[in-house]
Amino acid sequence: MRGAVSSRLHWRVWHRPKQGHTDAEYEDAAAGNPELGRFAIADGATESAFAGDWARCLVTSYTEVMPSDASVHDWFDQARRRFQTLWQNRPLPWYLEEQIREGAHATFLGVQLVPHVSGSWDWHALAVGDCCLFHLRDGVLLQSFPLQVSTEFHQLPALIDSKWERLPAHRQTWGQAKTGDVLLLASDALAQWMLVRHEQNQPVWSELLRLPDDPLAFRLRDLGSDLRNDDLTLVGIELLPESLP
Amino acid sequence: MSHRAEISRSNPTCILLLVDQSRSMNEPFGLQPKRKKAEGVADAINRLLQNLVLKCAKVEGVRDYFHVGLLAYGGEVRSAWGGSLAGEELIPISRVANHPIRVEERRRQVEDGAGGLVEQTVKFPIWFEPRTAKGTPMSEALERAGAIIAKFLERYPDCYPPMVLNLTDGQPTDANPLPAAQALCALGSTDGQVVLFNAHLSSTADAPILFPAEESLLRDPYARLLFRISSLFPPPLRQAARDEGFLIEEMSRGFVFNADLISVIRFLDIGTRVATRMQ
Numbered sequence: 001m002r003g004a005v006s007s008r009l010h011w012r013v014w015h016r017p018k019q020g021h022t023d024a025e026y027e028d029a030a031a032g033n034p035e036l037g038r039f040a041i042a043d044g045a046t047e048s049a050f051a052g053d054w055a056r057c058l059v060t061s062y063t064e065v066m067p068s069d070a071s072v073h074d075w076f077d078q079a080r081r082r083f084q085t086l087w088q089n090r091p092l093p094w095y096l097e098e099q100i101r102e103g104a105h106a107t108f109l110g111v112q113l114v115p116h117v118s119g120s121w122d123w124h125a126l127a128v129g130d131c132c133l134f135h136l137r138d139g140v141l142l143q144s145f146p147l148q149v150s151t152e153f154h155q156l157p158a159l160i161d162s163k164w165e166r167l168p169a170h171r172q173t174w175g176q177a178k179t180g181d182v183l184l185l186a187s188d189a190l191a192q193w194m195l196v197r198h199e200q201n202q203p204v205w206s207e208l209l210r211l212p213d214d215p216l217a218f219r220l221r222d223l224g225s226d227l228r229n230d231d232l233t234l235v236g237i238e239l240l241p242e243s244l245p
Numbered sequence: 246m247s248h249r250a251e252i253s254r255s256n257p258t259c260i261l262l263l264v265d266q267s268r269s270m271n272e273p274f275g276l277q278p279k280r281k282k283a284e285g286v287a288d289a290i291n292r293l294l295q296n297l298v299l300k301c302a303k304v305e306g307v308r309d310y311f312h313v314g315l316l317a318y319g320g321e322v323r324s325a326w327g328g329s330l331a332g333e334e335l336i337p338i339s340r341v342a343n344h345p346i347r348v349e350e351r352r353r354q355v356e357d358g359a360g361g362l363v364e365q366t367v368k369f370p371i372w373f374e375p376r377t378a379k380g381t382p383m384s385e386a387l388e389r390a391g392a393i394i395a396k397f398l399e400r401y402p403d404c405y406p407p408m409v410l411n412l413t414d415g416q417p418t419d420a421n422p423l424p425a426a427q428a429l430c431a432l433g434s435t436d437g438q439v440v441l442f443n444a445h446l447s448s449t450a451d452a453p454i455l456f457p458a459e460e461s462l463l464r465d466p467y468a469r470l471l472f473r474i475s476s477l478f479p480p481p482l483r484q485a486a487r488d489e490g491f492l493i494e495e496m497s498r499g500f501v502f503n504a505d506l507i508s509v510i511r512f513l514d515i516g517t518r519v520a521t522r523m524q
Contacts, residue, residue: 024305049303095302099302
């Protein structure tokens with residue numbers, strides 16, 4: 001079963017640190033696990049030195065842990081523990097000790113895909129903040145989550161705090177997908193830019209994706225100058241037919 | 246529009262604090278009779294410096310988004326940095342971070358994440374210590390600030406405009422500070438002119454007046470002078486102050502009259518709220 005899921009999900013990540021910054025300073029994170037059908041993206045809030053670490057802990061744990069019957073939030077507990085042990089017993093300057101004490105914050109978006117016997121897919125998405133999921137079919141946007149319009153983005157999105165013991169209030173949605181559909185997960189600046197272009201009826205999905213030949217060959221090198229200077233991350237997931245290897 | 250430049254390591258901005266260290270700073274705040282103004286101001290400044298460092302701290306080190314200066318005027322005008330930074334003028338924030346005089350531990354109430362408060366031990370670095378001397382050479386301090394900032398602007402002509410925050414409780418004893426303040430505020434980068442904010446510290450129990458828009462609200466002629474030499478709010482700070490619940494009008498100035506310790510902390514916080522432009 002898992003193998004079947006894996007072979008039917010083709011996924012790719014593209015990312016770029018904000019201009020003037022190095023790869024090591026990039027504070028978004030993305031991860032995918034086609035075996036479990038789980039994919040995630042997170043955007044660390046720059047105020048903390050450990051924002052990138054926290055974002056990585058969130059996406060890694062989400063994509064590693066399948067929710068049990070006991071708790072759908074097992075992954076969050078693992079993310080917290082992973083973060084707490086990262087810097088344990090290491091000598092740190094006073095300002096990093098203070099930052100550890102104050103914790104780190106990140107927005108988060110995770111999606112779980114489950115194959116249906118009919119060959120279609122059910123998906124479930126969970127979000128805190130303004131990373132967005134776009135569900136595309138034949139190059140047309142079917143759904144965007146959790147934000148639907150570009151004006152919903154603002155300076156202070158909801159964040160997950162590494163000090164919290166439980167996953168905070170979050171938004172969820174469910175959908176159904178068909179073979180050939182594409183799901184895109186984008187961090188805020190890119191997601192907002194995509195929605196602006198979509199609202200202005202400018203080509204966006206076809207510009208991003210080499211539809212129909214290779215939907216995941218993202219064409220993001222020459223993004224417009226109207227894009228906010230921020231870390232940019234895009235995860236693309238293409239749903240393939242069962243018969244393909 | 247001014248104040249649109251991004252603050253980055255290659256294009257940092259500058260924050261210069263001027264602190265009155267005249268004898269009267271040994272008196273208590275009007276609303277906090279057990280707290281000497283000199284000690285309260287020192288705590289507020291150390292806390293401000295700590296917050297600036299934390300805004301710039303990353304795992305690989307502290308990013309130099311700010312160059313910070315600390316000038317004291319009491320008897321004479323001098324650099325108020327202590328320890329291994331003694332005598333220096335503008336210092337990149339990474340050097341500030343790594344060279345406090347000492348790091349104390351203090352107890353602080355913090356949220357426990359479940360709606361309650363819990364007491365924790367926190368690090369409290371000390372860079373600036375209270376001391377006082379006779380005389381208030383404010384005019385000379387503003388002149389010196391102008392010279393320091395002019396040098397910074399030569400090096401970073403396109404920077405987010407420098408901020409100067411002046412904390413005083415008395416009248417200048419050297420000269421009318423108006424010409425020196427005007428010369429300071431005439432300096433600028435391609436992104437706008439230098440911004441000068443003033444806090445008048447109180448020994449009376451009267452309620453503070455925060456960021457007034459009209460001189461007529463102030464009866465004290467010296468307060469009027471400080472009002473006149475204070476800049477209007479630049480747009481990003483106006484928004485930050487409004488977000489904090491201050492009533493900021495179009496003509497509001499960066500001036501606080503009769504400031505108690507809480508007002509001093511809020512004044513410093515608003516005056517340095519430029520982090521949204523850090524890249």
